[in-house]
Amino acid sequence: MQRFQCPFCGLRDETEFHFATEAGKSRPEPAEEVTDAEWAAYLHLNDALKGQAREVWVHLTCGEYFLMTRDTLTREVSGSEALPGRAS
Amino acid sequence: MTRRYSALSLFREGLGGHRGWQPAWRKADPRPAYDAIIVGGGGHGLATAYYLAKNHGITRVAVLERGWVGGGNTGRNTTVVRSNYFYPESVALYDLALRLYEGLSRELNYNIMLSQRGMLIAAHTPMQMEICTRIANAMQLNGVDGALMSAEEAMRRVPLLNRSEDARYRCMGGIWQGRAGVARHDAVAWAYARAASGLGIDIIENCAVTDLLIEGGRVTGVETSRGTIRAERVGLAAAGATPGLAARAGVTLPIHTYALQAFVSEPVKPCLDTVLLYLGTGTYVSQSDKGELVVGGGLDRVPTHGQRGNLPAQETVLSGLLEMFPAFGQLKLLRQWAGVVDVVPDSSPVIGPTAVEGLYLNCGWGTGGFKAIPAGGWLLAHLLARGEHHEISRPFGLDRFVTGRLIDEAAGSGIAH
Amino acid sequence: MSGWRHPTAGRVNRERPAGFHFDGIALTGFEGDTLASALLASGTRVLGRSFKYHRPRGLWGMGGEEPNAILDVTRDGVTMPNVRATTELLEDGMALSSVNAAPDAAHDRYRLLDRLQRFLPAGFYYKTFMRPGWMTWEPMIRRMAGLGRIDPANCPPADCPRINAQCDLLIIGAGPAGLAAARAAARKGRAVWLVDEAPEPGGSLRWRGGFIDGADWREFVDAVQAEVLAAGGRVLARTTLWGAFDHGLFAAWERRTGLPDVHWRIRAGEVILAAGAIERPLWFANNDLPGVMSAEAALHHLVLYGAVAGRRIVLATGGDASYPVAAALAEAGAEVTLTDIRPEGPDAPEGVRVVRAARLTAARGGREVRCAVIDGEAWEADTVLTSGGYTPSVHLYCQAGGKLDWDDVRDALVPRRGTAPIMVAGAASGSFGLSAALAEGHAAAGGEGPAPRPEGDAPWGVTPMRPDPALPGRQWIDLQNDVTLKDVGLAAREGFTSVEHLKRYTTLGMATDQGRTSNFAGLAAMAALTARSIPETGTTTYRPPFTPVPLAVIAGRRRGALFNPLKRLPLEPEHRAAGARFREYGGWLRPAVYGTGDESTLAVDEARTARQSVGIFDASPLGKIEVIGPGAPELLDFANYVRMSTLRPGRARYGFMLAESGVVYDDGVVLRLAEDRFIVSASSSHVAGVLLRLEDARQDRFDPSRVVLHDVTAHWVTLTVTGPRARDLLDEAEIAVPEMPHMGVAETTEAGHPMRIARVSFTGDLSYEVSVPARHSDDLRNRLDRARGAVGGRWIGLEAVMILRAEKGYILVGKDTDGLTMPHDLGWGAQRERRRDEYLGKRSLFTPEGCREGRRQLVGIAVSDGDAPLAAGAHLVPLDGPRRSLGFVTSSYRSPGLDRPIALALLEDGRARIGDRIGCFHMGEVRAAVVAPACAFDPEGHRLDG
Known part of the structure; x- marks a missing residue:
């Protein structure tokens, strides 16, 4: 059982969280100017890094999305923070 | 010196104390250059090597394995083989694999213990039965053996199924595929390794690929823990390690990696004669020839590269098992392990070329790679040898993510495979 | 028959004999015995047959390491398979049977297999059984494999609690090292959990004994326990710490007498592993014969239970630790010869004959040991005890990620410090001997003052011993x-x-x-x-469980009603009273039909009544997500395929939520109650998903301070009144209904509590969705129920609703759509063409796949060959030409409104095929049908106004 730090609620069990996406992706817009390849890259491509990774997660019980940095191999969590502009 | 396996050779060797058996495969050291390199010494990589030699006559081939042969997901799965799929593209792929499996022991002269004891996908609501009907009809239209099974027949074949009125998920019947079953997973890897080695292919263990060499947009070789090895054609068949390798060539993949656990109980005398997948719980189970129950379920929820299972998924899968089979509450958990699976958005594999010339992929098998090993090898070998798709692999290229033409079995059939 | 019961030794309760059977033979033990000690003392030697060669096998060990003494145990008519005799306590009346033996261990009919052993080496099955095919041979192999038998009648209850716990310090193993650590930590005021597999703390002290700080070891153990408890800690006996998991979670299995076992999930500030070590066997010809036992185990069984392993004993060793074992057995009355591989060693204990620089090379005997061969000389013996050194129990350290180093002096793989967040003390770290264990335990817990000191610590020297391939015979x-x-x-x-x-x-x-x-x-x-060293050869990975753990313990209570618990309606009792038959729909338990008799007949009758007069159904599971604030319109515009900002307050609009892949994720009506207040009616099984997607957009894309989301699904009960007489029924129930058009919504007050009425129709008839706070639902329900009689209406279940909506071509997402269905496949292409602004999933609608010809589109199917409805799940195929799937039937019913079968389907280019004849393939047979519009009933929509 891993435990993650919700910036709003504190340390909670992994079962309360849901992985959303790798951090740093921005939605290409407007749709009319986005190529199929650009859209596919946004929708589907991932780095799936082995080691340190920065990801967006959601704490299902409070509904807040946040950023988490962790090691995908050792599973050590090095920190979590609210999305930019969101006070925790 | 005995190479050929048979009851007779076993008898002869028995008289002589088994001193004449040869190594199953040569422990090759890397040569400076090959016609083709396959990264990943699991089932898919070894099958690729074998079919390169057998189907295409290409034998200057190296299979590079960072650890020991068959030590990745080939040796970590629940050994189920089947082709009970919905889309024609999937059926073509998985049934090619199943047909090859059906002749594999004799072809490779190695008993992979293919046991076609049949598989039931069990439903528990009328709506799930409708979905099962949809799949069984699709299987029949696609020319594979799929049938609907009634609840009574399911109870007869699987007598220990939960019959209680209090069952959360009472079996209402489901889809039956008689040709589905299980095979000895390690044996599949060893059989291909032995056969490929016998055809002259170098199987190089403890040889980790650290980089891909790219010149002018084409692959020219690999950097390994045992030095540089040149080849104009490289196939990646490294499951969860594929994204990291592809990234070395500037190729980003639509893959997330997750841990998938498997569980084994203490052995008991035969008590379950089919493979069973229960839609209500997502748990699947079969009994090994040794008598152990082999159990699997859903993925661990946190993306990872660590080959470790976590407790919540164990609790979920095993409670699902006992919900299906209350009598299995008598048994104990003997072993548990996890593999890192490469999951793509539509849960169908990626087989095809990349933007780098000469670099080909066989990945994205997610939770279902073992059953496809012969086909995965057959098709990647075709790509490496010919530089173009086999008709069966064409729909499974990376380009489908750009066109949007996904082959999403879970979406199409309503059943997550 | 060689083991025997010492007249006084051991701590079994000789006042309380316990009768039991082994393979049908009546035997007697005592309260306090394990199955193993009782069998040993009874002189029973052959306890089972080996897995492959069906060799006779006897007791080897004393705990979880026992490989042979695995038994099926029947108690009160219930059998548990594969019980380890060394860890199970004997109870009066137990019937034990050997496993892998037929009919029993003594007369196993497969024993001849051992004669064929030369043809059955490791992996022989990979080399043969290929002809005629594996499946010819497999049934025989399967029957011969396996250990015990499942008792089909034994379904253990789902009653093992799972308890989460936390402590300052978790100490695994209550032997001398663990006890010393516990004492040191408790004295510093720390809450210590001391966990041990055995029925009581003490570890090897329990059979090795000793004096610690001048007192008998028992006093030391009692004192430590008292200190642990006084400091707020806990001592868990009969508890196996079986798994180390991520982020410092440990799983433990506690066995209790008369109560269900417990599945502990423990988190600790710090962890000390003091799990001890396990004695290695020795390797010589026939070292598997019954009567060959671990020397340490022989001492254990003697001291704890008075069960003596034999009368003429040869003890083969290379270590000092075996001398006290020999001494104790000799003192108990056995004739003991100790052979030490070393030329020198401790002095011969009294009554023990010691042979030095001697090597045991074989045991001989048929079904059990008859003699031991030492340096070529056969010595008569009924028992051979062996000690090949000790292997530290490092499993949990490695499970937690720790690494091992080879230690030549200790002749063992020992934990490499600092590679796991666990401290290791005592024999588990390779520090054998009592004083080392006490000192290490004390130090690991940061003990202040002197560590506990033993008196007369025994020497612990050992000579490495290895299997020797040059030795003849089978080892x-x-x-x-x-x-x-x-x-x-x-x-x-x-x-x-x-x-x-x-x-x-x-x-x-x-x-x-x-x-x-x-x-x-x-x-x-x-x-x-x-020709490699041990570290070069490597070790296998250590994974949980440390010891086999019952599946029932790990599964816990999550079974039956507690496995994925169903959501229940507040009005469930009332529906039951009205004769409802319940079924799961998307995680909710809902009325399928009301009344007795054939279900589909009932459903058709209910649907007919709703068409002819009025039906009432419980629509409470319908999602109700409030979207509140000035930012609500723009959020909903983005999240919905259909624009909602143009909706006027007091009105409702049907729309779709798409996934970013363009696929229809959910459909439903959005109600606008005020300029800044909406309610999103998500499908009952999609509420959480819709909420998550709305939250995602809200937080990632918009100003979250301008819009908030609130899921109030469970707060409200919604009863839908549908049919031409819907309004009459509401009037009869004296529910004031404001005038509103189709797709109107109003908030009212009824009897002092809020009520919401929406003219939204899932049936094509005039319908009112009436919602009240759940606590007031009885009143609403009773008023509607009373009015029902007056207007000839009835309660209708979900099956009738399914028919009514299918007649109208209204979809159920997930049933009439699949994971590839886009809105334009459902006839909703206009928004895709027109909308210039961004919305969820937009770009995906314009990929080559989204624009492709031949997409599967929603259509109706009319049966043209008879009166039976099509099978839902049948595929549509061309009537001529090669047979391939063009799509499939998603919903199929007998329509009471039209008095004929109707169906919905997803069909390639379906809309262009309307009017065409088509085949319907089901289980090999093809029926003829005609493609029709999805809406089969009242296509003009006249009935929406009653």
Whole structure:
């Protein structure tokens, strides 16, 4: 059982969280100017890094999305923070 | 010196104390250059090597394995083989694999213990039965053996199924595929390794690929823990390690990696004669020839590269098992392990070329790679040898993510495979 | 018949004999015995047959390492398979039976297999059984494999609690090291959990004994327990710490008498592993014969239970620790010869004959040991005890990610400090001997002052011993799985030299003893055969469970109604009283039909009544997500395929939520109650998903301070009144309904509590969705129920609703759509063409796939060959030409409104095929049908206004 730090609620069990996406992706817009390849890259491509990774997660019980940095191999969590502009 | 396996050779060797058996495969050291390199010494990589030699006559081939042969997901799965799929593209792929499996022991002269004891996908609501009907009809239209099974027949074949009125998920019947079953997973890897080695292919263990060499947009070789090895054609068949390798060539993949656990109980005398997948719980189970129950379920929820299972998924899968089979509450958990699976958005594999010339992929098998090993090898070998798709692999290229033409079995059939 | 009961030794309760049977033979033990000690004392030698060669096997050990004494145990008519005799307490009336033996261990009919052993080496099955095919041979092999038998009638209850716990310090193992650590920590005021597999703390002190700080060991144990409890800690006996998981979680299995076992999930500030060590066997010809036992185990059974292993005993060793064992057995009255491989060692204990520089090379006997061969000389003996050194129990350290180092002096793999967040003390760290254990435990817990000190600590010198391939005969490495040294040699010859390959090829270490007594020997043998050191050869990965754990313990109470618990309606009792038959729909338990009799007939009748007069159904599971604030319109515009900002307050609009892949994720009506207040009606099974997607957009894309989301699904009960007489029924129920058009919504007050009425129709008839706070639902329900009689209406279940909506071509997402369905496939293409602004999933609608010809579109199917409805799940195929799937039937019913079968389907280019004849393939048969518009009933929509 891993435990993650919700910036709003504190340390909670992994079962309360849901992985959303790798951090740093921005939605290409407007749709009319986005190529199929650009859209596919946004929708589907991932780095799936082995080691340190920065990801967006959601704490299902409070509904807040946040950023988490962790090691995908050792599973050590090095920190979590609210999305930019969101006070925790 | 005995190479050929048979009851007779076993008898002869028995008289002589088994001193004449040869190594199953040569422990090759890397040569400076090959016609083709396959990264990943699991089932898919070894099958690729074998079919390169057998189907295409290409034998200057190296299979590079960072650890020991068959030590990745080939040796970590629940050994189920089947082709009970919905889309024609999937059926073509998985049934090619199943047909090859059906002749594999004799072809490779190695008993992979293919046991076609049949598989039931069990439903528990009328709506799930409708979905099962949809799949069984699709299987029949696609020319594979799929049938609907009634609840009574399911109870007869699987007598220990939960019959209680209090069952959360009472079996209402489901889809039956008689040709589905299980095979000895390690044996599949060893059989291909032995056969490929016998055809002259170098199987190089403890040889980790650290980089891909790219010149002018084409692959020219690999950097390994045992030095540089040149080849104009490289196939990646490294499951969860594929994204990291592809990234070395500037190729980003639509893959997330997750841990998938498997569980084994203490052995008991035969008590379950089919493979069973229960839609209500997502748990699947079969009994090994040794008598152990082999159990699997859903993925661990946190993306990872660590080959470790976590407790919540164990609790979920095993409670699902006992919900299906209350009598299995008598048994104990003997072993548990996890593999890192490469999951793509539509849960169908990626087989095809990349933007780098000469670099080909066989990945994205997610939770279902073992059953496809012969086909995965057959098709990647075709790509490496010919530089173009086999008709069966064409729909499974990376380009489908750009066109949007996904082959999403879970979406199409309503059943997550 | 060689074991015997000492007249006084041991701590069994001789006042309380316990009668039991083994393989049908009546025997007697005492309260306090384990199955193993009772069998040993009874003189029973052959306890089972080995897995492969069906060799007779007897008791080897004293705990979880026991490879042989695995029994099926029947108690009160219920049988548990594969019970380890060394860890199960004897109860009066138990019936024990041997496993893997037919009819029983003494007369096993497969014993002749051992004669064929030369033709059955490791992995023989990979080399044969290929003709005519494996499945010809498999049933026979399966029957011969396996240990115990499942009792089909034994379904253990789902009653094991799972308890989460936290402590300052978790100490695994309550032997001397663990006790010293516990004492030191408790004295510093820390809450210590001291966990041990055995029925009581003490570890090896329990049979090795000793004086600590001048007092008998029992006083030390009692004092430590008292200190632990006083400091707020806890001592858990009969508790196996079986798994170390991520982020410092440990799983433990506690066995309780008369109560269900407990599944503990423990988190600790710090952890000390003091799990001790396990005695290694020795390797000589026929080292698997019954009567060959661990020396340490023999002492254990003698001291704790008065069960003596034999009368004429040869003890073969290379270590000092065996001398006290020999002494105790001699004192108990056995004739003991100790053979020490070393030329020198401790003095011969009184009554023990010591032979130095002597090597045991074979045991002989038929069904049990008759003699031991020492340096070529046969010595008559009924029992051979062996000690090949000790292997530290490092499993949990490695499970937690720790690494091991080879230590030549200790002749063992020992934990490399700092590689796991666990401290290791005592024999588990390779520090054998009482004083070392006490000192290390004390230090690990940061003990202040002197560590506990033993008196007269025994020496613990050991000479490394290894399997010797040069020795003739068959030497067993893995007793339970029947792996011999020759099998390891064969694996090496065939190239299976990696330890993982060795394990998988020979099955070495994969038995239910988890390789406790075999892994080290296998590793050492492979190292020797391949001229590598042990660290070069490597070890296999350690994973949970440390010991086999009952599935029922891990599964816990999550079974039956508690497995994925169903959501229940507040009005469930009332529906039941009205005769409702319940079924699961998308996680909710809802009325399927009301009344008795054939379900589909009832559903058709209910639907007919709703068409002719009025029906009432409970629509409470319909999602109700409030979207509140000035930012609500723009959020909903983005999240919905249909624009909602243009909706006027007091009105409702149907729309879709798409996934970013463009696929229809959910459909439903959005109600606008005020300029800044909406309610999103998500499908009952999609509420959480819709909420998550709305939250995602809200937080990632918009100003979250301008809009908030609130899921109030469970707060409201919604009853839908539908049919031409819907309004009459509401009037009869004296519910004031404001005038509103179709797709109007109003908030009212009824009897002092809020009510919401929406004219939204899922049936095509005039319908009112009436919602009240759940606590007021009885009143609403009763008023509607009373009015029902007056207007000839009835309660209708979900099955009738399914028919009504299908007649209208209204979809159910997930049933009439699949994971590829886009809105334009459902006839909703206009927004895709027109909308210039961004919305969820937009770009995906314009990929080549989104624009492709031949997409599967929603249509109706009219049966043209008879009166029976089509099978839902039938595929649509061309009537001529090659047979291939063009799509499939998603919903199919008998329509009471039209008095004929109707169906919905997803069909390639479906809309262009309307009017065409088409085949319907189901289980090999093809029926003729005609493609029709999805809406089969009242296509003009006249009935929406009643």
